[in-house]
Amino acid sequence: MNIWWVRRDLRLSDNQALTAALSEGGGVVPVFILDEHLLNTPAEKRQAFLFAGLRELDHDLRSRGSRLVIRRGDPATELARIAAECSAADVYAEQDVTPYAIRRDLAVGRKVNLHLVGGLGVHPPAAVVKSDGNPYTVFTPYSRAWRALPFSSQTLPTPAVLPPVPAFFSAVPPDLPVPDLFQPGEREAQRRLAVFLSGAIYEYQDARNRPDLDGTSTLSPYFRFGMLSARQAVLAARQAVENAPDTQARSSCETWINEIIWREFYQSILYHFPFVLQTAFKPSLRSIPWQNKPQDLRAWQMGLTGYPIVDAGMRQLAATGWMHNRVRMITASFLVKHLLVDWREGERWFMRSLIDGDPAANNGGWQWTAGTGTDAAPFFRIFNPVIQGEKFDPAGEYVRRWVPELERVPQKFIHAPWKMSSEQQHAARVMIGIDYPAPIVDHFVARRRVLDAYSQSRSTIVSE
DNA sequence: TTTTGAGTTGTTCGA
DNA sequence: GTCGAACAACTCAAA
Numbered sequence: 270m271n272i273w274w275v276r277r278d279l280r281l282s283d284n285q286a287l288t289a290a291l292s293e294g295g296g297v298v299p300v301f302i303l304d305e306h307l308l309n310t311p312a313e314k315r316q317a318f319l320f321a322g323l324r325e326l327d328h329d330l331r332s333r334g335s336r337l338v339i340r341r342g343d344p345a346t347e348l349a350r351i352a353a354e355c356s357a358a359d360v361y362a363e364q365d366v367t368p369y370a371i372r373r374d375l376a377v378g379r380k381v382n383l384h385l386v387g388g389l390g391v392h393p394p395a396a397v398v399k400s401d402g403n404p405y406t407v408f409t410p411y412s413r414a415w416r417a418l419p420f421s422s423q424t425l426p427t428p429a430v431l432p433p434v435p436a437f438f439s440a441v442p443p444d445l446p447v448p449d450l451f452q453p454g455e456r457e458a459q460r461r462l463a464v465f466l467s468g469a470i471y472e473y474q475d476a477r478n479r480p481d482l483d484g485t486s487t488l489s490p491y492f493r494f495g496m497l498s499a500r501q502a503v504l505a506a507r508q509a510v511e512n513a514p515d516t517q518a519r520s521s522c523e524t525w526i527n528e529i530i531w532r533e534f535y536q537s538i539l540y541h542f543p544f545v546l547q548t549a550f551k552p553s554l555r556s557i558p559w560q561n562k563p564q565d566l567r568a569w570q571m572g573l574t575g576y577p578i579v580d581a582g583m584r585q586l587a588a589t590g591w592m593h594n595r596v597r598m599i600t601a602s603f604l605v606k607h608l609l610v611d612w613r614e615g616e617r618w619f620m621r622s623l624i625d626g627d628p629a630a631n632n633g634g635w636q637w638t639a640g641t642g643t644d645a646a647p648f649f650r651i652f653n654p655v656i657q658g659e660k661f662d663p664a665g666e667y668v669r670r671w672v673p674e675l676e677r678v679p680q681k682f683i684h685a686p687w688k689m690s691s692e693q694q695h696a697a698r699v700m701i702g703i704d705y706p707a708p709i710v711d712h713f714v715a716r717r718r719v720l721d722a723y724s725q726s727r728s729t730i731v732s733e
Numbered sequence: 734t735t736t737t738g739a740g741t742t743g744t745t746c747g748a
Numbered sequence: 749g750t751c752g753a754a755c756a757a758c759t760c761a762a763a
Contacts, residue, residue: 399762400761400762406760407759408741410760410761594742598742637741644760646742647755649756651743653744656744727757
């Protein structure tokens with residue numbers, strides 16, 4: 270008897286941990302442990318998505334003769350207990366990269382015979398390293414090495430029948446409302462992948478930047494919990510490259526594959542440099558004099574900054590637990606560079622709000638935006654929220670969807686409504702400063718301020 | 734060891 | 749309106 274310890278691999282298809290647990294031909298008990306981390310989290314939407322995903326997985330297991338055993342408590346204690354109850358020999362799980370997961374797995378490994386297999390990404394973090402064995406810290410060479418590494422072109426089969434599970438106690442996760450935009454589960458992940466492959470992937474290169482269009486795969490929550498295997502996604506995208514009608518479509522598919530590689534790049538960064546969760550990767554940007562005004566942070570969180578594209582994004586996040594990637598960059602840049610709030614505040618808010626919130630990707634994204642990370646944006650790159658809005662939401666449809674106060678504002682002013690005369694505001698039925706805030710900072714003032722703040726940090730002598 | 738080329742996603746200014 | 753340069757050096761990866 271073996272245990273398949275489910276963590277971030279809520280799927281039966283192409284699952285290395287499950288396959289390994291089954292390989293000896295004996296029984297397998299699928300187990301999920303609800304630890305303190307998962308039970309006491311402020312990330313309500315992600316928690317609800319996970320819990321509903323567990324019910325979905327249980328359902329899929331039951332239709333094959335198995336079921337999911339759910340326990341609450343300390344993973345090491347609970348796994349040891351279950352192993353004793355069913356005299357399980359080995360525990361199989363997918364390797365995770367966060368410091369918390371690594372510590373937890375070490376503790377578990379002292380109590381049971383734990384085998385960690387690859388799977389969170391296509392290539393495990395230790396596999397994609399330079400010839401001298403050190404990790405990459407620049408994306409492009411990392412991606413070249415990643416692409417050069419062979420991996421099986423066969424996904425692992427979904428077992429048709431699974432061994433029955435002895436009748437243990439199973440704690441069923443509490444019922445929480447599932448966020449409407451994202452139904453959890455493997456079937457839904459496969460459906461979204463198929464939809465994306467049937468069209469949008471071929472336009473991805475340009476359409477992905479447009480929050481007013483459905484140009485992205487919307488698969489991030491499914492990748493986050495392993496409801497879809499990264500390998501299957503990459504294989505499917507490679508097939509799409511073959512089917513692509515022209516160069517443009519081919520490079521769109523490659524761009525999407527690149528995004529999956531970015532995900533693994535940041536997993537690798539967190540694995541090799543766990544301190545990034547505490548501080549800037551770049552020592553020279555560890556002493557930026559932040560303003561950290563609570564009222565600025567609050568205005569940003571609530572979508573009341575007076576910059577429509579920023580507010581639309583923050584309200585989309587609050588309402589749905591998801592935000593379009595282009596808008597994640599704009600809102601993040603605004604918090605860090607315009608409001609001069611420490612990027613870790615934004616990182617924390619995103620982790621609390623996002624259904625797809627993942628420590629590696631989220632930290633990588635924030636450090637990239639702040640310019641503090643590996644291969645990050647140059648510090649002097651400051652997104653202008655008006656230009657970004659006009660470029661990527663040209664008709665203002667995205668803004669109007671999430672900031673209904675601006676519904677009647679003409680296209681010309683939709684990304685800078687404070688420029689309307691009072692007659693124009695009257696006609697648009699929105700008084701700036703009353704119905705919708707005036708900009709909380711002036712773009713050019715903020716720009717000057719952040720450049721000064723960064724140069725101050727850069728001129729500070731750093732001892733590592 | 735040294736050298737060389739390169740590096741996700743922008744903005745602003747002046748010609 | 750369009751274009752190229754400056755922004756600011758810096759560090760990494762690989763030959």
